[in-house]
Amino acid sequence: MTISAALSSDAPALADLFVGHISDHPEYISHGEIQMGVGLGEIVDGAFVTRPAQDACEKWMKYILGHIEGGSSAVWKLTEGEMIEGFCVAEIQEDGDAPFGVVCDLLVRESFRGRGAGQALLDKATSWLREKGVNGIYLESGLRNHAAHRFFEKRGFVHVSEIYKLG
Numbered sequence: 001m002t003i004s005a006a007l008s009s010d011a012p013a014l015a016d017l018f019v020g021h022i023s024d025h026p027e028y029i030s031h032g033e034i035q036m037g038v039g040l041g042e043i044v045d046g047a048f049v050t051r052p053a054q055d056a057c058e059k060w061m062k063y064i065l066g067h068i069e070g071g072s073s074a075v076w077k078l079t080e081g082e083m084i085e086g087f088c089v090a091e092i093q094e095d096g097d098a099p100f101g102v103v104c105d106l107l108v109r110e111s112f113r114g115r116g117a118g119q120a121l122l123d124k125a126t127s128w129l130r131e132k133g134v135n136g137i138y139l140e141s142g143l144r145n146h147a148a149h150r151f152f153e154k155r156g157f158v159h160v161s162e163i164y165k166l167g
Contacts, residue, residue: 006075011064013084019057026050027144031163043167076124078117085112088121100136101129
């Protein structure tokens with residue numbers, strides 16, 4: 001298992017992994033994906049339901065390339081052999097009282113989970129953010145992505161807010 005900086009040439013494989021995952025697990029979709037148009041959210045029988053947008057792959061490619069090539073963000077890929085098994089995206093935001101970090105996405109292929117890959121990617125992101133002088137680190141997660149919620153809470157993240165969308 002190797003973690004290295006993602007390259008622009010990795011974007012198609014990262015997009016396939018991401019869009020494949022949200023297609024199989026729409027609970028991963030959070031307000032971030034909805035805001036960028038990668039995911040859609042609607043009220044169905046009184047419940048908020050998410051699904052990938054029809055053009056999710058194209059929109060996510062634009063997003064991931066911007067983060068790979070951006071100066072205040074970083075993307076790491078986790079590989080085993082030639083196969084990308086996971087990735088993490090982190091960025092620094094400067095629109096607060098002090099710069100803060102955001103773990104934008106963390107995804108490990110389901111068949112590769114349970115091997116410490118998620119922890120290794122999260123450690124890489126939080127270390128990078130701290131090296132950049134960031135103290136506050138945030139992340140978001142889909143409303144019903146309970147396994148991810150437990151993963152992050154076990155690693156010291158606490159629930160600090162709720163996001164609402166006008167129907």
